Amino acid sequence: MKQFLSSLFLFVLCSTNAQQSTASNQVSTFTIDAPQLKISKRIWVYLPKNYSTSTKKYPVIYMHDAQNLFDAKTAAYGEWNIDETLDSINAQVVVIGIEHRGDKRIEELTPYKNAKYGGGKADDYLDFIVKTLKPKVDATYRTKTNAKNTSIMGSSLGGLVSFYAAIKYPEVFGKVGCFSPSFWFGRNEMNDLLAQTKDFNTKVYFLCGDNEGDDDVIRDMKNVEHWVNTKRCECKKLNKEVIVKGGQHNEKLWRESFKKAYIWLF
Template sequence: MKRISLLFLAFLLFFISCKVKTTEEVKEIKSKVNSEKTSTKAANVTILEKTFVIDGLNDIPHKIWLYLPPNYNSSKEKYDVIYMHDAQNLFDNVTSFVGEWEIDETLNNLYKKTGKSFIVVGVENGGEKRIEEYTPWENVKYGGGKGKIYVDFLVNELKPYIDENYRTKLTSENTAIIGSSLGGLISFYGGLKYPEVFGKIGALSTSFWFSDKVITFAEENGNQQKTRLYLLVGDKEGNSMVPDTENMAELLIDLGFPSQNLKTKVHPDGKHTESFWKAEFLEVITFLFNLENNERTNN
């Protein structure tokens, strides 16, 4: 009996040691994969030396990614600005979770074809704190609810800093806020709460399900006459994503939101993925900044 117990104990120790080793090996493999990724960030994308710890939100130093137009250093013109979230996923394959949006490649190609340029300001999310940063209201299951602090930071601290240090067009007509999923929710919230700051909203695959309070918020803030809003959702995103988006669009129209300023797109093959948002980004900004009409006017 003692011999059997000793053998069992030896096997158990061996199993545990193998499990630990396997876990360490997995971490090593993940680290190796990340280190072997090739950076896809364009030369005109940088990360600011200055980081921002957002007072009242958390103690995470948020990095800011900055895309400047290809002609920024050779011109004196001022530019439209797009504020975006989840900056880790916007420009570089190395930092992206499951693929990047290729914002820099898309805008560089747009400039080559049309001469149209933008500045893009991307704010890194706080990792495990992302939910609380991008949600204006609490959810019983998922928590959150510090989104107002985050949006106030964008309005009162980050935008003034960017406007002071870079050649930006200052008005809401020239400023957009764009994000996906919870980033879509905080964009929707930020744009409607501060229409004098963000005149253009890109709410992609928006998590309207997170809180019923979004309905009351829309009823109180949705009658915007100058704001342009692009609502995107994929038919393969599951749950209530499509009806939630369509219902929100109907509510806004009922509230008096101009139909010509609102576009709702349900993509039949769209999934809740970075690749979906990457593929749709150009169409989003084309609507928000009226690029097709501007191009025809310039021609």
């Protein structure tokens, strides 16, 4: 339990070492006003290797905790190696990474308040992604804009808010990468939301480790996946569950699992 709960604050601190940047040439950043959150947000962008020599449009993955996705210099606990992984398989996708706000991360990535940890402002965060960030991305880059080609992905609280986004905006997000989801955060409220949701057609990749520090991670994830299966025939194969033996609640698990999740989703 201690290992798992400490992960709530895993992304709050930024790396203070002098490590050199590991981000590839395909990665850039820009800043955008987020009126829903009353701040400006730094956004990281990964473009496929052939983007500059092509005229085609690409699917998009929106990901949380951008500091940990592309660059070891900004990742306090290790990066996901998203750019290197996608380059290695010549992936044809644009990735949009959204930086967390340090001590405001819990607020942004949780749809409901927790008695101990607070939170509960995910509606504002997702409103920013859908109504401010996505229009900017679609206007700036050559993207496929429909739900079938738009994914949202994250880990821990990022897994929670990604699944919540698929319920709230099914017309926007057609694919979800749900890694080590913190479904326990506002469990009762989430269960109520599931009970009220009539349809669910989003493609979901569920993943966690069997050594995450809390048995509730697997149990809660399985309960949500069971709910998903009640909404559609399993024969459609729109969701996949992966439980990694020995996997812990950390970037190592998520980094090593990302490629398989991407290939299955796309």
